[in-house]
Amino acid sequence: NEILMSTSRYRYLSGKLKKTVERAVLTLREHAKRGSFRPIGLELTFGDGGSLPPLVVELTDETAYIKLRGRIDRVDKAVYNDKIYLRVIDYKSGMDRFELEDIYYGLNLQLLVYLEVVLQYAHLLLGEKIIPGGIFHFKIDNPIITSPVPIEQRKIEKEILKKLRMKGLVMADPQLVKLMDNEVSSGYSDLIPVAIRRDGSFYKNSSIATEEQF
Numbered sequence: 001n002e003i004l005m006s007t008s009r010y011r012y013l014s015g016k017l018k019k020t021v022e023r024a025v026l027t028l029r030e031h032a033k034r035g036s037f038r039p040i041g042l043e044l045t046f047g048d049g050g051s052l053p054p055l056v057v058e059l060t061d062e063t064a065y066i067k068l069r070g071r072i073d074r075v076d077k078a079v080y081n082d083k084i085y086l087r088v089i090d091y092k093s094g095m096d097r098f099e100l101e102d103i104y105y106g107l108n109l110q111l112l113v114y115l116e117v118v119l120q121y122a123h124l125l126l127g128e129k130i131i132p133g134g135i136f137h138f139k140i141d142n143p144i145i146t147s148p149v150p151i152e153q154r155k156i157e158k159e160i161l162k163k164l165r166m167k168g169l170v171m172a173d174p175q176l177v178k179l180m181d182n183e184v185s186s187g188y189s190d191l192i193p194v195a196i197r198r199d200g201s202f203y204k205n206s207s208i209a210t211e212e213q214f
Contacts, residue, residue, distance in 0.1 A: 016142075023142040027164050031191055036179040037076035037087055037133070040125065044072040052121045055113065072114045077126070078133065078179045084126060085133035085176060088114045089166070096137040098167040098207075111135040111168060115214065132214040133176055136168035136192070161190040168193065172208040174200040 004014040032038075046052040047069020054067040074089040090111060102108035115135050122130040143163040145156050170177060174196050181189040188195040188203075195203040202208055 020140060020142040023160070023164075024140045027161065028138075030161060031180075034181050034183050034191065035078075036080075036182075037078040037085075039074055040077045040086075041072065041075035044075055046070060046072070046117050046121070052117060052124060055117050055120065068113065070113070070117075072117065075118055075125070076133075077130075078176075080176060080179055084128055084130045085171070085179075086118055086122070086130045087132070087134040087136065087180075088118060089136050089138050090114065091140055092137045093140045096139040096167050098137055098169075111137070131211060132171060134168060134170040134180070134192070136166040138166050139164060158190065165190060166192050167207070169207050169209045169214070170194050171214070172202065172210050174202070 004010045041051075044051050047054040047067070050069060050071075054069050057066045057068065059065055072088060073091045076087045076089065078085050078087075088111060098108070098111075103112065112135065115132055118125065119130070119132065122128065141164060143160055145151075145159045145163070170180070170192055177184065177189065177192070177194055177196060181191045183190075184194075184196065186196060186198045193207040195206050197203065
């Protein structure tokens with residue numbers, strides 16, 4: 001009933017929301033242009049009555065278990081060396097913190113739970129075995145870039161991409177990284193939390209994991 005046009009405050013919030021959504025679309029478009037991963041599942045539900053079965057977690061008491069249900073925002077697929085890689089992306093409108101100590105102490109297990117669901121039920125999704133390519137938070141935001149001097153629009157857009165760089169873990173394979181950002185040959189990626197040297201090795205602060213660690 002046009003409530004978003006009813007007051008100046010609502011009109012401001014509506015305009016802010018449109019700009020934020022537009023920025024998210026432009027950023028996702030850049031991911032698509034620079035990468036080979038493509039969505040195979042959006043808002044993918046798991047649990048009783050979902051697109052996939054629930055994730056069953058057995059407890060220490062062998063007669064007890066937990067059935068987890070939820071919804072995965074996005075699952076992407078890419079083929080590399082005749083192997084299928086999947087990555088899980090969770091959209092965040094607020095905090096997109098991803099710290100390994102949070103995972104270690106069980107404070108932030110959402111992405112790993114989603115990945116476990118995808119790994120367990122890959123045969124239902126694709127009918128084939130898959131390898132984890134990465135797990136990420138994608139922040140929905142429209143950041144403001146500040147500068148003491150005027151800067152070109154091209155540089156502003158690049159800085160915005162960096163601000164919206166996904167957080168998470170990437171498979172420790174430089175060639176797979178280039179399937180997510182084909183413009184990174186050395187240095188930091190604008191899109192994912194890794195930096196690689198010209199010899200293909202990773203910088204120490206890259207957020208990477210091996211297949212076994214996943």
